[in-house]
Amino acid sequence: MAMGDVSRAAATLRSALVGRPMLRFDAPVLIGPSPQAGRMVEAVEAKGRHVELLWDDGLVLDTKMKSKSEWHVYRNGAPWHRSWDALRASIQTDDFVAVCFDAAEIETYRLPDRQRHPGQGRLGPNLASARANLHDVVDLLLSYPDRDARLRDVMVDQHVMQGIGNVYRCEVLWAAELSPWAHVGDLTHHDALLIVNTAARMVRANSGRTRRATTTHTSIGLAVYGRCGQGCIRCRETIRSQPIGRYGRVLYWCPGCQVRLDRRQPAEVREMDPHPAASQFLNELPWRQVG
Numbered sequence: 001m002a003m004g005d006v007s008r009a010a011a012t013l014r015s016a017l018v019g020r021p022m023l024r025f026d027a028p029v030l031i032g033p034s035p036q037a038g039r040m041v042e043a044v045e046a047k048g049r050h051v052e053l054l055w056d057d058g059l060v061l062d063t064k065m066k067s068k069s070e071w072h073v074y075r076n077g078a079p080w081h082r083s084w085d086a087l088r089a090s091i092q093t094d095d096f097v098a099v100c101f102d103a104a105e106i107e108t109y110r111l112p113d114r115q116r117h118p119g120q121g122r123l124g125p126n127l128a129s130a131r132a133n134l135h136d137v138v139d140l141l142l143s144y145p146d147r148d149a150r151l152r153d154v155m156v157d158q159h160v161m162q163g164i165g166n167v168y169r170c171e172v173l174w175a176a177e178l179s180p181w182a183h184v185g186d187l188t189h190h191d192a193l194l195i196v197n198t199a200a201r202m203v204r205a206n207s208g209r210t211r212r213a214t215t216t217h218t219s220i221g222l223a224v225y226g227r228c229g230q231g232c233i234r235c236r237e238t239i240r241s242q243p244i245g246r247y248g249r250v251l252y253w254c255p256g257c258q259v260r261l262d263r264r265q266p267a268e269v270r271e272m273d274p275h276p277a278a279s280q281f282l283n284e285l286p287w288r289q290v291g
Contacts, residue, residue, distance in 0.1 A: 009071040010046040013053065013098055016073045017041040019226045020093040021211045022055075027089040032108030035059055037210045040167060040226075041091070042250060051100075053091075054111070056249075057165035058156070063089065064105040072099050126162040127200045128207055134196050137161045141192045147185030151195075151261075152244070152251060154184045161196070163203045170225045170252045171214040172199045174234075180244075180253045182261035191261075224252040232256055 018041050025035045035055050043054040051071060053061040063071070072081060074097050086101040100106070124140055125132035140160045154160055155169045164172070173180055175198050178191070187195075206212045213221025217233045220226060228241035237256025244251045 005070075006046040006049060006051060006065060009065075010044045010051050012073050013041075013051070013071055014044040016096040017053070017091060017093060017098055018044065020095070022091055022093060023210050024092040025090070026087075027106050028087065030089070030106050030108065033059065035061065035091075035108070038206065038212055039165070042166060043248065054249075055165075056167045058111045060109055060111060061089065062105070062107045062109065063100050063103045064107075066102070066104045068101075069103045070101045072101065073097070074099065123158050124161045127196075127203045128163045130204070132200070134200055137196045138189070138192045141184065141187060141195065142189065144184045147183065149184050150180070151178065151182040151184050151187070152180045155195070155199070161199065164199055166249050166251075167212060167222070167225045168199060168202055168214075171202060171223055174224045174254060174258060175202075175214070176260075177257055178260050179258050179262035179264075180251055181264045183263050186261045186263065224254055226252065228252060 020040065022035060022037055022039055022041065024037060027034065036057075039055045039057055039059070041053050042056050045052045045054075049065050051063045051065060053063075055061075063069075070082070074080060076092070076095060076097055080099060082099075082101045087099060088103040088106050089100040091098045125134070125137055127134075127137070137160065141154065144154055144160065152169055152173065155164050155172065156166070172195060176191070176194050178195070202214050206214075211221065215221060215223045215233065217223075218227065223233060224239050227239045230239055231237070232239055232254040235254065235256040237254050239252060239254050241250050241252045243249065
């Protein structure tokens with residue numbers, strides 16, 4: 001497979017899969033854990049001869065392509081152009097199925113995260129379990145060693161709590177009306193209780209479901225995730241999105257009602273041009289993005 005073909009394959013997969021709940025994943029010979037139904041692909045990248053897909057929980061599927069390797073995208077129910085014998089991986093959503101044929105290697109791994117390194121301590125409680133001690137999670141939030149860490153980043157640190165991916169952190173922060181730029185050191189005990197109880201309720205309510213929902217007020221069942229440019233169901237302000245961190249995970253939030261504990265610097269929120277489109281353009285410039 002030529003380099004240009006790898007890039008085209010990534011672009012096609014991006015259009016078909018990003019932001020859509022996965023219904024099913026199959027890989028006859030997979031090294032690593034399988035992505036779980038209900039998770040969403042957030043990014044697809046071409047890296048040399050590799051096509052990598054990133055899910056919202058930080059799991060990455062790495063497909064190493066060779067001369068006869070191909071990614072195809074079909075409408076559900078449409079016939080495939082290659083045989084089942086060449087199948088290496090398939091990802092199904094409501095509308096499409098993406099199929100990888102004849103890849104040299106199929107492997108999954110977790111994004112490297114210094115805070116999740118085994119040497120950093122044991123994992124926190126899994127919020128999906130009814131036996132999880134939520135008081136322990138509250139204590140871990142309130143005693144987090146880096147008091148200046150952004151709350152949005154601490155929420156996906158598995159040493160604090162397990163079961164929270166990018167979708168849930170966006171939805172929980174919106175439900176709690178907390179700014180994604182809040183610092184964990186600014187949380188009150190009430191804030192920590194609200195975050196943990198809301199997160200546990202959402203995770204458990206969606207256990208076993210392939211299509212996650214945190215509200216009944218939108219067609220996709222989510223308040224902010226995947227709804228950039230649409231009106232907030234609570235305050236009608238336009239929902240924003242921004243890639244954050246080293247791997248560009250897309251954060252969704254409402255700038256109208258998620259303002260509690262906002263710790264951005266004035267330069268991050270004030271623009272000389274008052275037009276909202278100009279402000280959004282300036283905030284999305286790579287050198288203006290907050291890590």
